[in-house]
Amino acid sequence: MKKSALLLLGASILTLASCGARGNDEDPNAIKIALVTDSGTLNDHNFNQTSWEAVNAWAVENGGGKVENQVVSNGSVLTKYYQPTATGNVFTTAERVSAVKAAADWGAKFIVLPGYLFQPVVKQIQESSKYKDIHFLALDCKNQDSDNEDKEFTLKSNVSMTQYQxxxxxxxxxxxxxxxxxxxxxxxxxxxxxxxxxxxxxxxxxxxxxxxxxxxxxxxxxxxxxxxxxxxxxxxxxxxxxxxxxxxxxxxxxxxxxxxxxxxxxxxxxxxxxxxxxxxxxxxxxxxxxxxxxxxxxxxxxxxMKGLGESIKSALNDWKKNNYEKFSDKLAGKIETLGINDDAxxxxxxxxxxxxxxxxxxxxxxxxxxxxxxxxxxxxxxxxxxxxxxxxxxxxxxxxxxxxxxxxx
Missing domain, CATH: 3.40.50.2300 (Response regulator)
Structure with missing residues (x-):
């Protein structure tokens, strides 16, 4: 990738995205892409916002309708985001897992997880059959359980991680x-x-x-x-x-x-x-x-700067190229580390x-x-x-x- 040629279920989750109900004009076969924030807000003017804008831009470029109220809610590609709500001003892994579950219940087939705090989340969701047909892109992450002394775990093929230098x-x-x-x-x-x-x-x-x-x-x-x-x-x-x-x-x-x-x-x-x-x-x-x-x-x-948007679009393109069914060998179960030699x-x-x-x-x-x-x-x-x-x-x-x-x- 070259840059130059180049985010709790129910009440505990704040979901600012068209209420999640399917409108009369929503395509029941639409590809659904979600993003879950870790602890920051969506509109943070850098990391989360840049990631979310890349998701929406890709959706529009690939069959989605217009971006309205920060989401793409019509067309053949739809988007939605989830923000876990802190309990006692603390964001926990359990709340992040619940937010991912909510995205899966909505029908998301590709979920972007921006932030290091998703490392133990990936470890947990990989162990559930509920997520076996959903593809995940975890940014700033590697295969270490930061809730358990950074013990390494093996990534499954429906997960790809990206780190930056x-x-x-x-x-x-x-x-x-x-x-x-x-x-x-x-x-x-x-x-x-x-x-x-x-x-x-x-x-x-x-x-x-x-x-x-x-x-x-x-x-x-x-x-x-x-x-x-x-x-x-x-x-x-x-x-x-x-x-x-x-x-x-x-x-x-x-x-x-x-x-x-x-x-x-x-x-x-x-x-x-x-x-x-x-x-x-x-x-x-x-x-x-x-x-x-x-x-x-x-x-x-x-x-x-780092190439957040380019990484997200590249992973989505890879998934699309494989008929929305899998990642290529380059990404499946892999960790990419991108830096200056990648123009990232x-x-x-x-x-x-x-x-x-x-x-x-x-x-x-x-x-x-x-x-x-x-x-x-x-x-x-x-x-x-x-x-x-x-x-x-x-x-x-x-x-x-x-x-x-x-x-x-």
Missing amino acids: EEQAGFMAGYGAVKEGLRKLGFVGGMAVPAVTRYGYGYIQGAEKAATELSLADNAIDMQYYYSGKFASTDEATAFATNWYNAGTETIFACGGAVYNSVTTALSGLSDKSGKTWIGVDTNQHADTSIKPEGTRELLLTSA VALPTPETTGDEDCWGFKNFTIEQYKTLVSQMKAGTITVSADTDTKPSVTKVQVTYHNTTSTDKK
């Missing part, structure tokens, strides 16, 4: 920020799941590499680093971001669902925003005109996105970025994907806050 995208963002001339950086992550950690540790490594190339002194780059523990805006995250900006931080990488809104809220509240920016994640967030508060989209420096991670440029104002850098040029990409593809520059050990750096002084925070149960 987020550390490479984070690296490019950190590298560009330092080459831009910024010396005070921040990172606000959501939950400390592997994908978020890879983004963050890559960000640190990129800043270190750029500082080394510029022959900066040891500890010349100051970085504040924090996980909020939720894929949502929180008062604590907003307070951290506000304090950092007021103390001189120039840009903050907002990484993890709607946690970005804590950073944009902090940025919006500054009396003096000159020289202050933020970095988006997963998709080109500059293209999202609904980013709030007003005026913060224009302060976006860049976005560390990148920073947005006007040329690749069509968004003329997405390049927020003034000093770090697109030509320098292209050189960096070439070096990474050639292996001249490598980025560690280790999430167990903090990056070893000398040019970047990292202050870690709350780095064990998580709401995973």
